[in-house]
Amino acid sequence: MTVTATRASRTRTPEKAPLRERHPARFIILVLLLVLLLLIVAPLLVVAINAVKSPADYAANGPLALPHHLYFQGIVDFWNRVDFGLKLWNSFITSIVVAVLAVILSVFNAYALGIGRVKGRIWFLVFFLIANLLPQEVLVYPLYYLSKQLGLYDSLWSVIIIFTVIQSAFGTYLLTSVYTEFPKELLEAAAIDGAGKWRALWRVVVPVSRPTLAVLFTFFFIWTWNEFFLPLIFLISNDNQTVPVALGVLQGDRMMDATTTSASALIGIIPAMLFFLIFQRTLTRGIAAGAIK
Amino acid sequence: MAGSTKNRGYAVYLIPGLLASTAVIIVPLVMTVYISFTKWTGIGSPKWVGFDNYTRLFADANFWASFGHIILLIIAMAVVPTFLGLVLAAVLFDYVAKKFSDRWASVLRSGYYLPQVLPVAVTGIIWGWILHPSYGALNKILESVGLGSLAHNWLGDPKYALYSVMAVMIWFQLGYPIVMFMSGLQRIDPELYEAADLDGATWWQRFRKITVAMIRPELYVVLVTTTIASLKIFGQIFVLTRGGPSNATLVPSYFAYKNFFEKAQVGYGSAISTVLTVLIVILAIVFLRLQNRAERS
Numbered sequence: 223m224t225v226t227a228t229r230a231s232r233t234r235t236p237e238k239a240p241l242r243e244r245h246p247a248r249f250i251i252l253v254l255l256l257v258l259l260l261l262i263v264a265p266l267l268v269v270a271i272n273a274v275k276s277p278a279d280y281a282a283n284g285p286l287a288l289p290h291h292l293y294f295q296g297i298v299d300f301w302n303r304v305d306f307g308l309k310l311w312n313s314f315i316t317s318i319v320v321a322v323l324a325v326i327l328s329v330f331n332a333y334a335l336g337i338g339r340v341k342g343r344i345w346f347l348v349f350f351l352i353a354n355l356l357p358q359e360v361l362v363y364p365l366y367y368l369s370k371q372l373g374l375y376d377s378l379w380s381v382i383i384i385f386t387v388i389q390s391a392f393g394t395y396l397l398t399s400v401y402t403e404f405p406k407e408l409l410e411a412a413a414i415d416g417a418g419k420w421r422a423l424w425r426v427v428v429p430v431s432r433p434t435l436a437v438l439f440t441f442f443f444i445w446t447w448n449e450f451f452l453p454l455i456f457l458i459s460n461d462n463q464t465v466p467v468a469l470g471v472l473q474g475d476r477m478m479d480a481t482t483t484s485a486s487a488l489i490g491i492i493p494a495m496l497f498f499l500i501f502q503r504t505l506t507r508g509i510a511a512g513a514i515k
Numbered sequence: 516m517a518g519s520t521k522n523r524g525y526a527v528y529l530i531p532g533l534l535a536s537t538a539v540i541i542v543p544l545v546m547t548v549y550i551s552f553t554k555w556t557g558i559g560s561p562k563w564v565g566f567d568n569y570t571r572l573f574a575d576a577n578f579w580a581s582f583g584h585i586i587l588l589i590i591a592m593a594v595v596p597t598f599l600g601l602v603l604a605a606v607l608f609d610y611v612a613k614k615f616s617d618r619w620a621s622v623l624r625s626g627y628y629l630p631q632v633l634p635v636a637v638t639g640i641i642w643g644w645i646l647h648p649s650y651g652a653l654n655k656i657l658e659s660v661g662l663g664s665l666a667h668n669w670l671g672d673p674k675y676a677l678y679s680v681m682a683v684m685i686w687f688q689l690g691y692p693i694v695m696f697m698s699g700l701q702r703i704d705p706e707l708y709e710a711a712d713l714d715g716a717t718w719w720q721r722f723r724k725i726t727v728a729m730i731r732p733e734l735y736v737v738l739v740t741t742t743i744a745s746l747k748i749f750g751q752i753f754v755l756t757r758g759g760p761s762n763a764t765l766v767p768s769y770f771a772y773k774n775f776f777e778k779a780q781v782g783y784g785s786a787i788s789t790v791l792t793v794l795i796v797i798l799a800i801v802f803l804r805l806q807n808r809a810e811r812s
Contacts, residue, residue: 248610248614248615251606251610251611252611252615252619255603255606255607255611256623258627259623259626259627262626262627262629262689262690263626263629265642265686268645268652269641269644284655284659285650285656286655286656327531327532330529330531330532331528331529331532333528334525334526334527334528334529334532335529338524338525338526338528339525340525340529341526346529349536350536351799352796352799353536353540355743355796355799356540356544356792356795357746357768357788357791357792357795358749358768359747359749359767359768359771359775359784359788360543360544360547360785360788360789360791360792361539361543361547362543363543363546363547363550363557363775363781363784364546364547365543366775367546367557368542368543383535383539384539386535387536387539387540388539388540390532391536394532419525419528423528447634448634450634450635450750450754451749451753451772454753455776465634465636466635466636466637466750467636469636469637469640470635470636470639470640470753470754480644480647480650483643484644486640487637487640487641487644490633490636490637491637494632494634494637497632498629498632
């Protein structure tokens with residue numbers, strides 16, 4: 223982006239530019255954009271200031287005043303009450319296992335479809351595309367029923383297995399389009415060196431496509447972290463809940479006053495923000511990659 | 516074909532994926548469609564009732580209401596964010612990035628995208644609290660600036676609940692089209708804009724003739740994915756309103772959930788999900804066709 227934008231501004235007629243720079247209209251647009259930004263971020267800011275406010279301070283000064291002093295007891299109390307550390311761990315382990323397994327599964331599928339071009343590949347792709355679109359409601363009851371039969375109900379494994387398959391449907395679709403254009407010379411070189419398909423996959427295909435795999439991993443991790451519907455149904459005991467479920471089911475609880483609610487929202491926001499910051503570059507690149515195919 | 520023997524060894528790699536998809540997607544899908552023709556409480560064995568669930572469904576006011584709500588949610592989640600996002604992306608790319616700096620444009624873009632990274636449940640908590648009638652921030656703000664008469668029970672009053680949800684969804688969705696469109700805009704040759712400038716084109720003309728025309732692929736992708744997302748919406752409804760008050764914000768997926776897990780009417784719930792699925796698949800096919808046709812012309 224940097225390249226195109228600067229090139230464009232440099233080639234613009236130079237005598238015109240200084241005149242425009244002084245024009246007040248250009249600041250009006252920027253101010254409008256900043257107001258919009260404030261509107262979008264405001265709910266998060268309001269949550270942040272009330273999460274560190276004592277209930278008495280809130281009652282006296284309302285939601286918009288800055289806290290008189292930083293009060294972390296609300297967060298601590300909420301953390302202990304729902305055993306938030308455990309919920310974080312459940313979410314983390316689920317998301318990381320799903321991300322790893324779903325990337326591996328996507329690689330296998332895409333290796334066969336994109337590079338191997340197995341027979342009927344179009345139909346497999348259509349299948350994965352549709353699988354990717356299906357509402358979870360149309361799968362949920364049989365999955366719920368079957369997981370009970372198999373003794374996987376109320377276990378993180380049920381959620382891990384289901385999301386691995388659902389995420390890999392998307393991964394297969396995206397990765398196949400990438401592997402279709404995989405440089406043939408690299409594969410031929412590997413074959414000449416005597417590498418079989420298994421070795422070629424791990425020694426050539428996976429290393430070369432690592433940037434795309436990183437994007438997929440990031441997507442799968444964040445999507446699984448944020449999933450709500452299936453964990454809500456499958457993880458019913460307190461010890462197995464993930465972060466979104468723990469926060470979601472507390473909504474409307476009588477124990478939740480304004481400051482506790484803010485505290486709970488804030489500790490839900492913080493991990494998401496951390497991922498956003500850590501993965502930001504991969505994510506924007508990934509969204510761009512998804513847009514093309 | 517010469518290639519088919521050479522490629523035979525690859526089929527093995529499809530086996531894990533196919534086994535897993537069969538267990539997690541194909542079998543449950545077929546089961547749901549079958550159950551939709553039965554009466555079943557989830558215990559014992561389902562009793563075949565033919566099309567009874569579907570005839571009941573099409574006569575059910577709640578069913579029609581839930582799909583009616585979806586149309587409004589498509590406006591809030593697909594139509595408004597797409598068009599607003601298109602204008603904002605163009606302004607950020609074509610105006611802010613050039614007249615100020617790329618840094619401004621990318622900071623604004625990240626800010627607008629922020630709601631998208633929050634877990635659905637957190638979105639629900641934030642807005643459930645801001646819109647709360649007694650201790651919510653919005654009513655407090657309205658009172659403090661002397662507009663107390665405008666304070667409402669935003670999520671609890673059937674007259675306002677769906678509109679409140681729509682507003683929250685616009686807030687939630689806006690960042691997605693902006694990021695998608697800005698990445699698409701990078702493909703545009705800057706010389707196109709310069710040529711338009713030399714011809715004396717206005718900003719609006721350039722926007723319509725160059726920007727919109729060039730990022731048509733992204734436009735289709737965004738419209739399909741957001742429309743399908745609004746058809747599937749569950750989490751936000753669950754945490755904000757649970758379909759209430761008096762079904763004012765009922766949506767198909769929550770309607771199905773209620774029948775599955777609250778009313779133990781599994782057959783009826785399956786019929787709702789089957790109809791929803793058929794609708795989504797038809798929509799996806801229509802969009803893909805339109806996109807292919809647009810790409811060819």
